[in-house]
Amino acid sequence: MSSERQQAKRPVSAVLAGPYGHPFHPILVTVPIGAWIASLVFDLASHVVEDPAFLAEGAQWLIAIGVLGALAAASVGFLDLLGIPTGTPAFRTGLVHMSLNLAVTAAFAAGFLWRRAIDDHHGPVSAGPLALSVVSVAVLAVSGYLGGKLAYHYGVRVADETTQAAGFRH
Secondary structure, three states, X not given: OOHHHHHHHOOOOHHHXXXXXXXXXXXXXXXXXXXXXXXXXXXXXXXXXXOOHHHHHHHHHHHHHHHHHHHHHHHHHHHHHHOOOXXXXXXXXXXXXXXXXXXXXXXXHHHHHHHHHHOOOOOOOOXXXXXXXXXXXXXXXXXXXXXXXXXXXXXXXXXXXXXXXXXXXX
16 A cells, blocks of 8 residues: 555544544534534424424524534544645545535534524524525535545545455454
8 A cells, every 4th residue: 555545544643633443523523514404404494383483593503513513523624634645636635625614614603693693583594594504504515525535435544455354354
């Protein structure tokens, strides 16, 4: 295996980014993804229930939880990016993945502030914040695809095949 591919499999800091074969980034991304998708479900549901206030407020706080979770995921994801050799397709994919995730996080943070400024938790979520959430979740899906490409296509932070083979011995 080339030293560049091996470099991308090893953590820059096992304490901060997770040990070999067990990166923290994929674990941490479940928080913002889950929170933001749930917030969008709450947003949509606020338009079909009789008393939407609890859903609108719940969506707002799910967005906040997602932003905090995204900051944690981004910090360890950045450490994983540092392990990828520059000038490679994997590194360029990592930069796009990171840029999209930062844009989505900024959009959700702006959406949270927008909702706070409106401060109307009596009715359904307004069209503007709802549209921002829809677009942000769509961009998040594209970024998630790129994250999957990094792990499953390029093998970033995935154990090498010799290590993986141990799981298939009788």
